[in-house]
Amino acid sequence: xxxxxxxxLFLADSREHLQQCNALLLDWERSPTSAAPVAGLxxxxxxxxGMAATxxxxxxxxxxxxxxxxxxxxxxxxxxxxSDLLDLCFRSVDALExxxxxxxxxxxxxxxxxxxxxxxxxxxxxxxxxxxxDVHRTGEFAIPxxxxxxxxxxxxxxxRPGAEMAGARAALVLLKAELLGKVSxxxxxxxxxxxxVFGGELTFRLTTSAxxxxxxxxxxxxxxxxxxxxxxRLAAPTRTMxxxxxxxxxxLDDLLNQVSELVVASNRLTELVEQHRDSPLEDxxxxxxxxxxxxxxxxxxxxxxxxxxxxxxxxxxxxxxxRELEKRVAIIIEGGDIELDRSILDELGDPLLHLLxxxxxxxxxxxxxxxxxxxxxxxxxxxxxxxxxxxxxxxVRDDGRGIDRPAVEIKARSEGFLAHDQxxxxxxxxxxxxxxxxxxxxxxVTGVSGRGxxxxxxxxxxxxxxxxxxxxxxxxxxxxxxxxxxxxLAIVQALLVTVGAERYALPLAxxxxxxxxxxxxxxxxxGPISYxxxxxxxxxxxxxxxxxxxxQRVGHRRPVVVLETGHRRIGLVVDTxxxxxxxxxxxxxxxxxxxPWMNGAAILGxxxxxxxxDPAALV
Amino acid sequence: MGQTVxxxxxxxxxxxxxxxxxxxxxxxxIGEAESGAQAVERYRELRPDMVTMDIVMPDMGGIDAVRExxxxxxxxxxxxxxxxxxxxxxxEAIQAGAKDFVVKPFQPSRVLEAVQRLLV
Numbered sequence: 001x002x003x004x005x006x007x008x009l010f011l012a013d014s015r016e017h018l019q020q021c022n023a024l025l026l027d028w029e030r031s032p033t034s035a036a037p038v039a040g041l042x043x044x045x046x047x048x049x050g051m052a053a054t055x056x057x058x059x060x061x062x063x064x065x066x067x068x069x070x071x072x073x074x075x076x077x078x079x080x081x082x083s084d085l086l087d088l089c090f091r092s093v094d095a096l097e098x099x100x101x102x103x104x105x106x107x108x109x110x111x112x113x114x115x116x117x118x119x120x121x122x123x124x125x126x127x128x129x130x131x132x133x134d135v136h137r138t139g140e141f142a143i144p145x146x147x148x149x150x151x152x153x154x155x156x157x158x159x160r161p162g163a164e165m166a167g168a169r170a171a172l173v174l175l176k177a178e179l180l181g182k183v184s185x186x187x188x189x190x191x192x193x194x195x196x197v198f199g200g201e202l203t204f205r206l207t208t209s210a211x212x213x214x215x216x217x218x219x220x221x222x223x224x225x226x227x228x229x230x231x232x233r234l235a236a237p238t239r240t241m242x243x244x245x246x247x248x249x250x251x252l253d254d255l256l257n258q259v260s261e262l263v264v265a266s267n268r269l270t271e272l273v274e275q276h277r278d279s280p281l282e283d284x285x286x287x288x289x290x291x292x293x294x295x296x297x298x299x300x301x302x303x304x305x306x307x308x309x310x311x312x313x314x315x316x317x318x319x320x321x322x323r324e325l326e327k328r329v330a331i332i333i334e335g336g337d338i339e340l341d342r343s344i345l346d347e348l349g350d351p352l353l354h355l356l357x358x359x360x361x362x363x364x365x366x367x368x369x370x371x372x373x374x375x376x377x378x379x380x381x382x383x384x385x386x387x388x389x390x391x392x393x394x395x396v397r398d399d400g401r402g403i404d405r406p407a408v409e410i411k412a413r414s415e416g417f418l419a420h421d422q423x424x425x426x427x428x429x430x431x432x433x434x435x436x437x438x439x440x441x442x443x444x445v446t447g448v449s450g451r452g453x454x455x456x457x458x459x460x461x462x463x464x465x466x467x468x469x470x471x472x473x474x475x476x477x478x479x480x481x482x483x484x485x486x487x488x489l490a491i492v493q494a495l496l497v498t499v500g501a502e503r504y505a506l507p508l509a510x511x512x513x514x515x516x517x518x519x520x521x522x523x524x525x526x527g528p529i530s531y532x533x534x535x536x537x538x539x540x541x542x543x544x545x546x547x548x549x550x551x552q553r554v555g556h557r558r559p560v561v562v563l564e565t566g567h568r569r570i571g572l573v574v575d576t577x578x579x580x581x582x583x584x585x586x587x588x589x590x591x592x593x594x595x596p597w598m599n600g601a602a603i604l605g606x607x608x609x610x611x612x613x614d615p616a617a618l619v
Numbered sequence: 620m621g622q623t624v625x626x627x628x629x630x631x632x633x634x635x636x637x638x639x640x641x642x643x644x645x646x647x648x649i650g651e652a653e654s655g656a657q658a659v660e661r662y663r664e665l666r667p668d669m670v671t672m673d674i675v676m677p678d679m680g681g682i683d684a685v686r687e688x689x690x691x692x693x694x695x696x697x698x699x700x701x702x703x704x705x706x707x708x709x710x711e712a713i714q715a716g717a718k719d720f721v722v723k724p725f726q727p728s729r730v731l732e733a734v735q736r737l738l739v
Binding site for chain 1: 733
């Protein structure tokens with residue numbers, strides 16, 4: 001194994017993460033109640049911990065671990081940040097920064113971090129002994145250091161999420177490994193296995209002549225082992241093919257913006273050329289258009305990262321929550337290699353975690369209740385990503401009790417969210433209700449509330465990254481949320497329409513079909529329109545945007561755009577359909593009172609601005 | 620002939636249950652013990668292919684019994700039977716030489732999986 005490569009990767013990666021940490025700490029200090037910096041810090045520190053543990057830098061790993069614990073506590077609401085706590089975080093990050101180079105030079109064991117670790121633990125668990133990071137017992141961490149290099153192959157073992165007594169199982173894993181050779185650099189330390197902080201994953205180094213496959217086979221003999229990763233694949237980033245250059249996300253952002261503008265300009269050029277009937281010119285422009293399209297897809301691809309980067313963070317908190325609630329849960333993750341735009345991925349984690357927590361907290365029943373219902377005592381949560389054309393579908397499915405719709409209806413009526421004679425027609429209506437701000441957070445019976453985060457917050461989080469959510473729930477059998485995400489946020493294919501002199505853009509992803517309808521006065525109020533022999537809720541766009549002359553047009557046939565989200569459809573009546581175009585949506589800093597269906601603005605190829613409507617808010 | 624097992628537990632209920640699970644799967648329970656001391660003694664006498672061992676028993680607990688048995692036979696295959704919440708004890712038993720564990724309340728499939736791992 002080429003160790004130098006990993007050390008170099010570690011140096012570069014940890015430097016970037018620490019830089020990120022400092023920036024985030026400053027953000028956090030400016031707005032101490034904001035969740036984003038804490039989440040970002042947690043991710044970075046977690047990454048550093050993983051790398052340090054893998055390379056056998058036990059002291060660095062311990063410090064990262066203690067800091068991560070504290071950040072998790074803050075993130076989960078167990079600690080309220082104050083200036084002392086922030087100061088401690090700053091000093092911890094400094095200490096990590098100062099420790100990186102000595103660790104790489106083989107001086108990890110001499111790092112003086114005990115006081116810092118003790119201070120962090122004291123904040124998280126006041127007055128408690130914290131054996132899990134008891135670095136005084138460096139015996140466990142005594143890595144046989146040759147010339148600054150750890151010895152043996154790195155091994156990472158993850159346990160099945162529902163494994164009973166995961167810590168004892170981990171002890172067995174080490175016992176098995178010891179049959180093959182010498183085990184060192186165990187992380188987390190052995191004496192923390194039996195504590196609740198043990199998260200079902202351990203890394204260690206194994207000096208042995210056995211093959212990687214043999215190691216995996218023997219370790220699997222410990223039982224309840226989910227994955228064993230031995231050697232080279234472990235520390236390497238997911239993509240190691242070819243030579244790599246590190247590029248900051250900001251530079252990719254710039255590049256993507258430029259290419260996106262180029263796409264728009266190229267579209268405009270194509271439009272103009274079509275009016276001129278000059279075939280050499282058309283050929284040339286067509287070639288430019290193709291090249292621009294290729295450049296666009298290359299840049300888009302460069303920004304992709306596997307969803308595993310987010311998904312892999314979930315088993316631990318889910319496991320901890322299940323343990324706290326005395327429930328048993330297996331989380332099954334599929335499609336971790338499906339890729340999404342980095343910026344989408346960064347925003348995906350928190351809302352997704354809320355959904356998963358809700359599933360454990362309210363969806364899954366206690367083991368006894370499950371057994372009584374004829375289910376296995378261990379609940380299952382499936383988290384799966386699949387790629388479908390230009391979208392990624394993420395599914396969160398639990399086999400719990402499902403959402404009790406009649407109970408939700410009763411609650412909704414008593415709180416005025418639903419009229420007394422009204423019922424929820426289907427799961428879409430249920431989701432729409434749960435998504436109303438202030439509703440789901442205070443409803444126990446829905447089975448999806450609690451922990452301070454309602455479905456409305458989750459939905460808002462998903463919508464911010466262009467996601468569409470659907471819900472299916474079956475009493476007694478479980479609940480499924482499906483989230484459809486675009487691969488990239490920058491360029492949206494849109495249908496341009498006009499009302500009066502104004503043009504509007506509708507994201508094509510929501511457009512089911514277009515057709516013609518007769519205008520009627522009802523349409524202004526969202527009354528039904530007859531369309532292709534059926535009935536559809538109609539909305540007149542001119543009435544919606546406040547144009548006054550719509551009444552005069554009653555009786556004329558008008559184009560209608562059928563918009564679809566989930567299983568709900570509406571017909572948006574417009575004046576003319578202009579056609580399809582790629583647009584770059586710029587979020588607008590919306591003044592108070594901006595209608596929710598106003599999604600943003602785009603500049604078209606001709607240089608004129610256009611408003612982009614949000615069909616999800618209309619339907 | 621099936622592989623042989625010594626079942627150690629101070630509760631007759633548990634001994635019966637484990638014996639039933641194992642017998643139905645084709646193993647042969649050749650002895651029972653209701654204390655740690657008895658377990659050590661019976662192991663010497665019967666030399667079974669494996670042992671199931673309760674942790675908390677009168678007159679020498681399961682962990683001490685593991686130590687004694689492993690001292691005499693380092694290859695002894697001992698499966699700890701533990702109740703929930705005894706994780707620290709299970710870890711101790713593993714360090715003492717137990718080779719695997721199952722958690723009560725038993726699911727027969729989990730018990731058999733562990734036994735199969737031990738008797739490979």
